Amino acid sequence: xxxxxxxxxxxxxxxxxxxxxxxxxxxxxxxxxxxxxxxxxxxxxxxxxxxxxxxxxxxxxxxxxxxxxxxxxxxxxxxxxxxxxxxxxxxxxxxxxxxxxxxxxxxxxxxxxxxxxxxxxxxxxxxxxxxxxxxxxxxxxxxxxxxxxxxxxxxxxxxxxxxxxxxxxxxxxxxxxxxxxxxxxxxxxxxxxxxxxxxxxxxxxxxxxxxxxxxxxxxxxxxxxxxxxxxxxxxxxxxxxxxxxxxxxxxxxxxxxxxxxxxxxxxxxxxxxxxxxxxxxxxxx
Amino acid sequence: xxxxxxxxxxxxxxxxxxxxxxxxxxxxxxxxxxxxxxxxxxxxxxxxxxxxxxxxxxxxxxxxxxxxxxxxxxxxxxxxxxxxxxxxxxxxxxxxxxxxxxxxxxxxxxxxxxxxxxxxxxxxxxxxxxxxxxxxxxxxxxxxxxxxxxxxxxxxxxxxxxxxxxxxxxxxxxxxxxxxxxxxxxxxxxxxxxxxxxxxxxxxxxxxxxxxxxxxxxxxxxxxxxxxxxxxxxxxxxxxxxxxxxxxxxxxxxxxxxxxxxxxxxxxxxxxxxxxxxxxxxxxxxxxxxxxxxxxxxxxxxxxxxxxxxxxxxxxxxxxxxxxxxxxxxxxxxxxxxxxxxxxxxxxxxxxxxxxxxxxxxxxxxxx
Numbered sequence: 225x226x227x228x229x230x231x232x233x234x235x236x237x238x239x240x241x242x243x244x245x246x247x248x249x250x251x252x253x254x255x256x257x258x259x260x261x262x263x264x265x266x267x268x269x270x271x272x273x274x275x276x277x278x279x280x281x282x283x284x285x286x287x288x289x290x291x292x293x294x295x296x297x298x299x300x301x302x303x304x305x306x307x308x309x310x311x312x313x314x315x316x317x318x319x320x321x322x323x324x325x326x327x328x329x330x331x332x333x334x335x336x337x338x339x340x341x342x343x344x345x346x347x348x349x350x351x352x353x354x355x356x357x358x359x360x361x362x363x364x365x366x367x368x369x370x371x372x373x374x375x376x377x378x379x380x381x382x383x384x385x386x387x388x389x390x391x392x393x394x395x396x397x398x399x400x401x402x403x404x405x406x407x408x409x410x411x412x413x414x415x416x417x418x419x420x421x422x423x424x425x426x427x428x429x430x431x432x433x434x435x436x437x438x439x440x441x442x443x444x445x446x447x448x449x450x451x452x453x454x455x456x457x458x459x460x461x462x463x464x465x466x467x468x469x470x471x472x473x474x475x476x477x478x479x480x481x482x483x484x485x486x487x488x489x490x491x492x493x494x495x496x497x498x499x500x501x502x503x504x505x506x507x508x509x
Numbered sequence: 510x511x512x513x514x515x516x517x518x519x520x521x522x523x524x525x526x527x528x529x530x531x532x533x534x535x536x537x538x539x540x541x542x543x544x545x546x547x548x549x550x551x552x553x554x555x556x557x558x559x560x561x562x563x564x565x566x567x568x569x570x571x572x573x574x575x576x577x578x579x580x581x582x583x584x585x586x587x588x589x590x591x592x593x594x595x596x597x598x599x600x601x602x603x604x605x606x607x608x609x610x611x612x613x614x615x616x617x618x619x620x621x622x623x624x625x626x627x628x629x630x631x632x633x634x635x636x637x638x639x640x641x642x643x644x645x646x647x648x649x650x651x652x653x654x655x656x657x658x659x660x661x662x663x664x665x666x667x668x669x670x671x672x673x674x675x676x677x678x679x680x681x682x683x684x685x686x687x688x689x690x691x692x693x694x695x696x697x698x699x700x701x702x703x704x705x706x707x708x709x710x711x712x713x714x715x716x717x718x719x720x721x722x723x724x725x726x727x728x729x730x731x732x733x734x735x736x737x738x739x740x741x742x743x744x745x746x747x748x749x750x751x752x753x754x755x756x757x758x759x760x761x762x763x764x765x766x767x768x769x770x771x772x773x774x775x776x777x778x779x780x781x782x783x784x785x786x787x788x789x790x791x792x793x794x795x796x797x798x799x800x801x802x803x804x805x806x807x808x809x810x811x812x813x814x815x816x817x818x819x820x821x822x823x824x825x826x827x828x829x830x831x832x833x834x835x836x837x838x839x840x841x842x843x844x845x846x847x848x849x850x851x852x853x854x855x856x857x858x859x860x861x862x863x864x865x866x867x868x869x870x871x872x873x874x875x876x877x
Contacts, residue, residue, distance in 0.1 A: 259629075311819065311823075312570070315819050317625050318761065318819060319815070321758065322811075322812045323816070325758065325812035326808075326816070329805050332801055332805050443636070447633075450626065482644070484640065488637050491633055492630060492634070496619075498626075499618040
């Protein structure tokens with residue numbers, strides 16, 4: 225029983241990482257119609273930057289915040305490269321693949337090929353449902369949840385958030401009513417970068433990251449995002465939790481070598497279910 | 510007169526270029542030494558894979574990030590069948606057919622989805638493929654690999670030397686490129702072309718967009734499976750390491766370099782990137798340099814190529830070249846230019862020529 229709780233807590237915290245990445249996919253896709261393959265790079269670069277800042281003596285907390293800001297800036301640059309100028313959806317996707325490759329090369333050059341980690345939140349393990357949990361897990365879950373709630377409030381309650389939603393539902397009408405669609409696109413990339421960075425700096429103390437971790441993160445983030453069909457941040461959160469817990473249960477009760485493969489089979493099944501569902505909807509219409 | 514008629518609608522300089530390249534590559538195996546013959550075969554096999562992926566990306570507007578998985582699946586299928594006593598040539602054909610069948614099953618549903626579901630679906634397929642291969646040692650050799658793969662034999666003729674493989678690959682590449690060219694110019698090809706310009710307009714004009722995309726995807730997988738099968742017989746040893754995700758990305762870069770949807774671009778992209786990759790590896794692997802330098806160099810250069818090409822030459826080297834020649838031609842007297850403009854619309858690039866009415870009324874559209 226306590227083993228199961230342990231798996232669930234690990235799974236849920238990984239799930240929040242996927243949910244942060246998935247929300248980045250959703251925000252960027254809604255506003256720009258770009259599927260950002262470089263979503264995982266934000267987490268890897270954010271984590272690595274925090275690692276270097278901590279190594280340079282920046283106090284814990286400040287280093288993580290600075291790293292998240294740096295990830296947002298990287299997101300902004302990636303957005304500028306991808307959406308300024310006219311490109312077909314295929315060319316945009318390939319551009320983000322190029323950016324992911326570039327980040328990998330840069331990360332390998334600067335930080336090398338060994339997995340990196342640093343000490344997270346210090347303090348005694350906390351007793352949850354009969355087992356002891358590292359406080360970093362709870363920090364990851366708490367900060368992710370707060371970030372997602374703040375994001376939801378911004379999208380739902382502020383002018384900027386409403387402008388972004390307008391771009392998502394009808395870019396032409398949004399432009400007619402004076403919204404700068406490109407600027408909203410850049411903002412969505414910056415938010416995607418920040419979300420990836422938050423995930424990266426919080427997960428690194430728990431699971432060491434290597435320079436090429438971005439592909440796995442990107443694909444699992446995408447998998448979570450398609451649960452909500454790249455449109456719904458709420459379902460993306462649910463998707464993230466499904467994939468995080470499923471992965472952890474497979475790793476725990478079966479074998480760690482199979483965890484990603486099983487998650488990906490699950491992703492393909494969800495894709496097929498979505499295809500089936502959408503086809504039925506089209507027939508009804 | 511009949512001969513002249515058949516020439517109408519083809520671009521004479523381009524046709525000449527293709528004939529020259531075909532002749533040179535046909536003679537080349539006679540003068541190459543064994544290491545260069547390996548490069549030669551590698552380029553030929555990559556051309557076959559890229560021809561399929563280019564049709565998929567250029568016409569169906571879909572990206573596959575699992576082409577190396579189809580390549581690998583074809584390789585393992587051909588090798589395992591041949592090791593179980595199938596005639597190698599039959600095993601090769603079966604491998605290509607099985608690869609196409611897998612793509613057909615996966616694509617039938619994924620291709621209905623927007624948002625590049627296929628790109629991530631195929632990437633997932635590749636990671637699953639690698640995981641399955643690594644964990645079924647009894648069947649696939651596992652991480653250690655599969656050895657003692659018999660050589661390819663065409664009836665009584667066994668391909669024993671690198672040179673004989675080079676000729677075989679030349680023939681296969683030529684057949685695949687001709688087939689692709691004919692597909693782009695046939696009725697389905699016109700449907701695909703219409704689809705590339707505007708899927709909704711094509712659909713309104715009676716093109717079954719999903720079915721065309723699906724056939725396009727299955728064909729690209731069949732090409733990759735065929736090339737992979739030949740690779741297995743040629744190398745004689747298979748392991749999961751030979752089919753990394755990076756190889757899929759490499760195929761993608763070859764498509765972008767050659768130009769999406771162009772048949773001749775497949776060869777140009779495959780040749781350029783194969784040579785560049787080998788140069789970077791030898792450049793970065795000098796003994797005094799850090800061990801990860803070749804990978805850093807390769808990934809960095811690939812990234813820069815992708816980002817710059819999509820901005821500066823969105824239709825690849827071939828499209829860029831055909832635009833430059835067209836600009837030069839506009840300087841020569843009007844009558845000659847008009848004649849060549851009519852001829853140039855037969856060019857196989859969907860992305861290359863600006864929209865122009867051709868003699869038979871089809872529209873070679875330029876997609877943005």
